[in-house]
Each structure stands twice: as structure tokens, then as C-alpha cells.
Amino acid sequence: MSTPLTDYLVTARTFEEYLEMFALDLPTLAGQRVLDCPGGAASFAADGRRHGVRVTALDPAYALAPGDLAVRALDDVRTGADHVAGSLEAYDWSSFGSPEAHRAARTAAAGRFALDLRRRPGDYVAGSLPDTGLPAESFDLVLSSHLLFTYADRLDAAFHRAAVRELLRVLRPGGELRVFPLVDLRAHRPDLVDEVVADVRSSGTAAAEAPVRYRFQRGADSMLLLRKGVSAPSGCAGPRHAAS
Structure with missing residues (x-):
């Protein structure tokens, strides 16, 4: 990344958040090779394994010692x-219900992440965009949350184009890259979204915006869905969860 790690929170998102943020269908995920980039202190890899999902998480924070990273995650x-x-007014509480539930969910996720990091360190790769160092066409699905577009104030168009190209490089033909959210920290949709879409379409990748059920940051209610080597996306892989 082009700015120090201390400029970013190492966020402990939950498995359930991932399902909603990326409109994922749990039965369809089983057996898939998934890259979570950046993974932060999310419990997606740990909890996904229990459902048969093969997750590799990549983040520059994984260069820290496990104990130091566990402390950093809880601090963040x-x-x-x-x-x-x-x-409070900047957030929609439809998904969490309350600030107390939000804090509790994130704390629990950080704990599951820290335990899994010690048990299965090979699933957590220290690396960063726009050059992950991962082999080409290694994953069936790539998920990227709260980096691209979120930090449009400090990551420029060249970074975004290079990062998305890299995430597509490690994706198998026909696989999907899903990016969430499509707003920045001020809840504004940056012009970078359209620039990235134009760039990937020029290289033959299908791109579409898809709604998601997840609600937290106001205005963040859709993801970018890119399908590698397909002329037009037919929708998300598998049906989205019905709203409860």
C-alpha cells in the first residue's frame, strides 16, 4: 500500500457480515478457493473453514507477530x-441492531481471528496491493472490502486500477471479484468507481453493480461485481439471502 499501516484500521468483521456485504450464498461457497484481500482481523477464514470454504487472507498486518496483531486488532x-x-447518525443499525451489539460482534470476531492465526498461520499471508505475490488463477472467488473506494482520499486512480488488475490476475477464468463498498469514508461515491469499471471492461472483464443486504455505513448498499473473461455478468454466484 502507498501509505503506512497505521493509517488503516485492522478491522475485525464477522463471517455474517461477509455473507451480507458480498451477497454470498453459503451452500454455493463450500469447496471454493476464496481470497480475502485485505483480510484484516476478520473471522471469515476461521468461520468459513467450518463450512467447507478454503479461505486465504492477505493483509500487510500479518507481518506483525501474532500476539502483537491480536492486541492491535482489539485496540482497533x-x-x-x-x-x-x-x-450514531452516520450509521444504519439494520444489520447490527445497536452500538453494543456492533462492539460485541467485532470483539468476538477479533478473538476467533487471533486464535485461528496461531493455529493455521499458512492461511494468513503478509502482503499488500497492488502486488500480492500470489500465483495467477489461484482462486475461484476474490473478496475485497473497505479498502478500494473507501480510501479514495489517499489511494489514487493508478492504485485502484493496478489493484483491481492484480485481484483479477489471481482469479481463475470465469471467477468473480466482489468489491464492497462503493462509497468513501464520507459516504460519497467516488469517480474512481466508474474509472475502474471502464478500465476492466476495456480488457474484457464484465462489470456490474449489485445490491447487497448489509447495512451499516449509510449509502453503502451495493458492491461491484466483476466476472473474469465473461462478456456480461448474469448476477451473483448463487442466490442472495432473502431479507429477514
């Missing part, structure tokens, strides 16, 4: 939760 949970508590 507190930082994020305190920020949320001070800006």
Missing part, C-alpha cells in the same frame, strides 16, 4: 466502536 475494535458511538 475499541477505536472503531468509539468512533461509531460518537457518530
Whole structure:
């Protein structure tokens, strides 16, 4: 990344958040090779394994010692939760229900992440965009949340284009890259979204915007769906969860 790790929160998102953020169908995920980039302190790899999903998480934070990273993750949970508590009107509580539930869910996810990191360190790769160092065509599905477009104020168009190309490089033909959200930290949709879409379409990758059920940051209610080597996406792989 083009800015220091300390400029970003190492966020502990839950498995359930991933299902909603990326409109994932759990039965369809079983057996798939999935890249979570950046993985942060999410429990997606740990919890996904219980459902037969083969997840590799990649993040520059994994260069830290496991104990140091566990402490950092919990510190960042507190930082994020305190920020949320001070800006309640900026968030939609449909998914979490309350600030207390949000803090508890993220704390639990950080704990599952820290335990899994010690048990299966090979599933957590220290690396960063736009050059992951991963082999080409290694994954059936690539997920990327809260980096691209979120930090449009510090990651420029060249970074976004290179990062998306890299994530497509490690994806098998016909596989999907899903990016969420499509708004920045101010809840504005940056012009970078359209620039990235134009860039990937020029190289033969299908691109479409798809709604998601997840609700937290206001305005963040859709993802970018890219399908490698297909002229037009027919929708998400598998049906989305019905709204409860």
C-alpha cells in the first residue's frame, strides 16, 4: 500500500457480515478457493473453514507477530466502536441492531481471528496491493472490502486500477471479484468507481453493480461485481439471502 499501516484500521468483521456485504450464498461457497484481500482481523477464514470454504487472507498486518496483531486488532475494535458511538447518525443499525451489539460482534470476531492465526498461520499471508505475490488463477472467488473506494482520499486512480488488475490476475477464468463498498469514508461515491469499471471492461472483464443486504455505513448498499473473461455478468454466484 502507498501509505503506512497505521493509517488503516485492522478491522475485525464477522463471517455474517461477509455473507451480507458480498451477497454470498453459503451452500454455493463450500469447496471454493476464496481470497480475502485485505483480510484484516476478520473471522471469515476461521468461520468459513467450518463450512467447507478454503479461505486465504492477505493483509500487510500479518507481518506483525501474532500476539502483537491480536492486541492491535482489539485496540482497533475499541477505536472503531468509539468512533461509531460518537457518530450514531452516520450509521444504519439494520444489520447490527445497536452500538453494543456492533462492539460485541467485532470483539468476538477479533478473538476467533487471533486464535485461528496461531493455529493455521499458512492461511494468513503478509502482503499488500497492488502486488500480492500470489500465483495467477489461484482462486475461484476474490473478496475485497473497505479498502478500494473507501480510501479514495489517499489511494489514487493508478492504485485502484493496478489493484483491481492484480485481484483479477489471481482469479481463475470465469471467477468473480466482489468489491464492497462503493462509497468513501464520507459516504460519497467516488469517480474512481466508474474509472475502474471502464478500465476492466476495456480488457474484457464484465462489470456490474449489485445490491447487497448489509447495512451499516449509510449509502453503502451495493458492491461491484466483476466476472473474469465473461462478456456480461448474469448476477451473483448463487442466490442472495432473502431479507429477514
